[in-house]
Amino acid sequence: MSLTDLSRWQFAFTVMFHMTFPAITVGLSIFLSIIYAAYWRTKKPVYLQMFRFWRRIFAVGFALGVVAGAVITFQMGLNWGVFGAKTGPIIGPIIGMEVVTAFFVEAGFIGILLYGDGRVRHVTMFASTVMVSIGTILSTTWIMAANSWMQTPTGYTMQNGQFVPTDWAKTIFNPAFIWRYPHMLLAVLIAAAFFVAGLAAYYLVKKRALGFAKRSLSIALGVAAILLPLQIFVGDSTAVNVTVPYQLSKLEAWEGNWTSTSNGYTVFEIPDQAAGKNLVQITIPWLGSAIGAKDLSGNAKTPGLLLTPAADRPNMAATFWGFRAMFYGSILMFIATFASIILRLRRRLYTARWFHKFLLWTTPMGIVSILGGWTVSEAGRQPWLVFGKLTTAQGVSHLAPGELVFSVIGFMALYLALLVAYIVYVVRQVKAGPERDDPAFDPGTPPEFTPLPGDITNPMEGALAR
Amino acid sequence: MMQTIWFLVILLCITMYVVLDGYDLGIGIGSLFERNRASRVEAVELVATGWDGNESWLVLLAVALWGGFPLAFGAILPDLFLPLIVTLFALVLRGASVEFISQSRNPSGMWLWIFGGSSLVAAFAQGFALGNLTSPLHLVNGAYAGSAFGSFSWYSVLLGITVALGYTALGYGYIKMKTEGGLRLRAAARGSIVGLVAIVFGILSLIGINATAAPLDLSTPGRAIAFWALLVFALGGAVMAAITFGRKRTTRNADILPFGGLVLMTVAVIVAFTVARYPVIVPGLTWQAAQGPRNTMVFLLVGIGLNVPLILFYTWFAHRTFKGKRVHPHTGPAHLETAIVGSSK
Numbered sequence A: 001m002s003l004t005d006l007s008r009w010q011f012a013f014t015v016m017f018h019m020t021f022p023a024i025t026v027g028l029s030i031f032l033s034i035i036y037a038a039y040w041r042t043k044k045p046v047y048l049q050m051f052r053f054w055r056r057i058f059a060v061g062f063a064l065g066v067v068a069g070a071v072i073t074f075q076m077g078l079n080w081g082v083f084g085a086k087t088g089p090i091i092g093p094i095i096g097m098e099v100v101t102a103f104f105v106e107a108g109f110i111g112i113l114l115y116g117d118g119r120v121r122h123v124t125m126f127a128s129t130v131m132v133s134i135g136t137i138l139s140t141t142w143i144m145a146a147n148s149w150m151q152t153p154t155g156y157t158m159q160n161g162q163f164v165p166t167d168w169a170k171t172i173f174n175p176a177f178i179w180r181y182p183h184m185l186l187a188v189l190i191a192a193a194f195f196v197a198g199l200a201a202y203y204l205v206k207k208r209a210l211g212f213a214k215r216s217l218s219i220a221l222g223v224a225a226i227l228l229p230l231q232i233f234v235g236d237s238t239a240v241n242v243t244v245p246y247q248l249s250k251l252e253a254w255e256g257n258w259t260s261t262s263n264g265y266t267v268f269e270i271p272d273q274a275a276g277k278n279l280v281q282i283t284i285p286w287l288g289s290a291i292g293a294k295d296l297s298g299n300a301k302t303p304g305l306l307l308t309p310a311a312d313r314p315n316m317a318a319t320f321w322g323f324r325a326m327f328y329g330s331i332l333m334f335i336a337t338f339a340s341i342i343l344r345l346r347r348r349l350y351t352a353r354w355f356h357k358f359l360l361w362t363t364p365m366g367i368v369s370i371l372g373g374w375t376v377s378e379a380g381r382q383p384w385l386v387f388g389k390l391t392t393a394q395g396v397s398h399l400a401p402g403e404l405v406f407s408v409i410g411f412m413a414l415y416l417a418l419l420v421a422y423i424v425y426v427v428r429q430v431k432a433g434p435e436r437d438d439p440a441f442d443p444g445t446p447p448e449f450t451p452l453p454g455d456i457t458n459p460m461e462g463a464l465a466r
Numbered sequence B: 001m002m003q004t005i006w007f008l009v010i011l012l013c014i015t016m017y018v019v020l021d022g023y024d025l026g027i028g029i030g031s032l033f034e035r036n037r038a039s040r041v042e043a044v045e046l047v048a049t050g051w052d053g054n055e056s057w058l059v060l061l062a063v064a065l066w067g068g069f070p071l072a073f074g075a076i077l078p079d080l081f082l083p084l085i086v087t088l089f090a091l092v093l094r095g096a097s098v099e100f101i102s103q104s105r106n107p108s109g110m111w112l113w114i115f116g117g118s119s120l121v122a123a124f125a126q127g128f129a130l131g132n133l134t135s136p137l138h139l140v141n142g143a144y145a146g147s148a149f150g151s152f153s154w155y156s157v158l159l160g161i162t163v164a165l166g167y168t169a170l171g172y173g174y175i176k177m178k179t180e181g182g183l184r185l186r187a188a189a190r191g192s193i194v195g196l197v198a199i200v201f202g203i204l205s206l207i208g209i210n211a212t213a214a215p216l217d218l219s220t221p222g223r224a225i226a227f228w229a230l231l232v233f234a235l236g237g238a239v240m241a242a243i244t245f246g247r248k249r250t251t252r253n254a255d256i257l258p259f260g261g262l263v264l265m266t267v268a269v270i271v272a273f274t275v276a277r278y279p280v281i282v283p284g285l286t287w288q289a290a291q292g293p294r295n296t297m298v299f300l301l302v303g304i305g306l307n308v309p310l311i312l313f314y315t316w317f318a319h320r321t322f323k324g325k326r327v328h329p330h331t332g333p334a335h336l337e338t339a340i341v342g343s344s345k
Helices: A003-020 A022-042 A045-078 A081-115 A122-151 A168-172 A175-206 A210-246 A248-255 A287-292 A316-345 A353-362 A365-379 A401-432 A459-465 B002-031 B037-048 B051-068 B070-079 B081-102 B109-132 B154-178 B182-211 B221-245 B252-277 B294-321
Strands: A156-159 A162-165 A265-272 A277-284 A384-386 B280-282
Touching: A003 A022, A003 A045, A003 A365, A003 A401, A022 A045, A022 A122, A022 A175, A022 A210, A022 A365, A045 A081, A045 A210, A045 A401, A045 B051, A045 B070, A045 B081, A081 A122, A081 A162, A081 A168, A081 A384, A081 B037, A081 B051, A081 B070, A081 B294, A122 A168, A122 A175, A122 A384, A162 B294, A175 A210, A175 A316, A175 A353, A175 A365, A210 A248, A210 A316, A248 A316, A248 A365, A265 A287, A265 A316, A277 A287, A316 A353, A316 A365, A401 B081, B002 B037, B002 B051, B002 B109, B002 B154, B002 B252, B002 B294, B037 B051, B037 B081, B037 B109, B037 B154, B037 B182, B051 B070, B051 B081, B051 B294, B070 B081, B070 B280, B081 B109, B109 B154, B154 B182, B154 B221, B154 B252, B182 B221, B182 B252, B221 B252
Parallel strands: none
Antiparallel strands: A156 A162, A265 A277
């Protein structure tokens, strides 16, 4: 394993760990805004209960996402110093915009969202929750602009080996961004919906906190029912409008063919990258033509990876299986969503126990699909960092083997431990249940805002209170 | 011109980070010496509302360097690899521990130790990394080509200790300002001592840097005057903190001046160091040599520069919302949110 490979493994590992959290917290923050608005309008205690329960799941996930995200920024210089120096004039300012328009907004209002409940006015509480969710969406926007520029670089010129911006509009609104941004945004919303639906289904199965569970399930599956069909269209459009014209090698790798003779869809394979063939492969005839080229006659052949020169080929196994994780995950979610619509129309959404048990299994499916999707996106872009312009091997820092091994092992140990800790935390919170968040259940936290001596009713007035 | 303004933005980021995350990490270090479990939990809750924003200044610092001075970003970070990786490990663990503790009704002792320990490690590693900036940078074709331990020196260790002490003093100042009872009294007693030791180490660091490869440059009268004038401010802040830190009675001055004096001292020392070292970032690389292209500078100044007042507002807002003394937590079965009162004075 070369030093570049070590840096790649470290980056893959840290970015995957990071992505696990935004995959649910972006959607959860919006979910929290909606629930708080519902509570503010209706004053129904169940909404406050939902707000408090989901906020506890959100809080730790958000914090882990924040700290793991800071690591990514630093790695651009630590492990990828040459890449950092060459692309800094373009990617630096874009991530900079993320920091000032997203991180600081989130940080400024997260304290109120987490600890201001019952201490600030409803309007302040609601505004803070909305500000946090706006922050998470803006964060998604900038990060997708930066990553998409690496997929389809536009609006720059080369000077002294550096990418120098010439047209910021073209740089930010690059061809990949136009489709990948909505694709990602829908993905995180759907992932959060299934996360919420799965945990809510647990209480329906256990016959606990039914009011809480029904409402959470209903909102989550309603969101999925609207967004999932949209996502199928946007996902397909991303492949057609971005991958095919700009990064055909990525598509060749994810379809899993070496030669360009197949009209089938490969559902399983073990590729041999060096030999340029598949060791094992299960392919359903005709389906590839239908899905890929929308050609129902079965005459369209899928392009194979041999079309790309050997030196420019991405790793087929990683790209293929990343795509399958995303695709199979979304099929499961599609089945669940379809079933939910039927059950809702037949008024059996809250009583179909087999369905609730099925939903338990789809709880992490959105996250799995997103991680799979990013594997396609990043492994499929190889051997390039900036597609067609700068290779991964050229962009890496020349570090000493010892320090790299230390950091790779350190991050793996640290992140695995934290992942386990988070899962244990969520499981404990779920088992403890939302009952204790019911305002009627807990006399220590009044459901209505009642100013106590010394409370601030409005943080802006806090200055005057002293 | 543009890169000078951007350099000032970077200086602002450094200063904001050191002051804000300084008190934040310092509270963590101080919590290691609390025997009482409730006091240690209280220390965590003191930073729970602000740590995220405080740390954002570090990320902004990194990104401002990346966009505005890409060559410096690409060369310095690999040079500081080990201390920065250790800093990141510590900050990740620390952020996780804060939320695990504050979201739990009965936080485990393990997370409390992790909170304190990672604060100490992060503070020392940051100082250590800063100290490395006095060792020459090995560049080949503008890219880093050094070795893992090539730039470590006794000065890194000295600055590591200084920064850890300085942060701890800031932390005690903040605790004294924000709490009541035993925690406040212990902060007053310990803060006075730690503050004095930090000042001694600060002076040693100031003298010691002249024995490194990056001595202070006071060759022109302007530099020398600015440098010594700033040190007078630092002295003023130090005296202010030294006089008021130990005062036990709760008065406005006794609460605010220890922290305020330390902040004044910290800011003055940072700016003084910067004045005396400009334009050298690290021996072998200057700000001018590392600056980014014009189009990037324009975007940075407009897009990010104009946001700076806004993010200063957010920082102020987040601190203002939870201003005043905290009421003692865990007085009932209620969750944390009932424990935080905006202003009781």
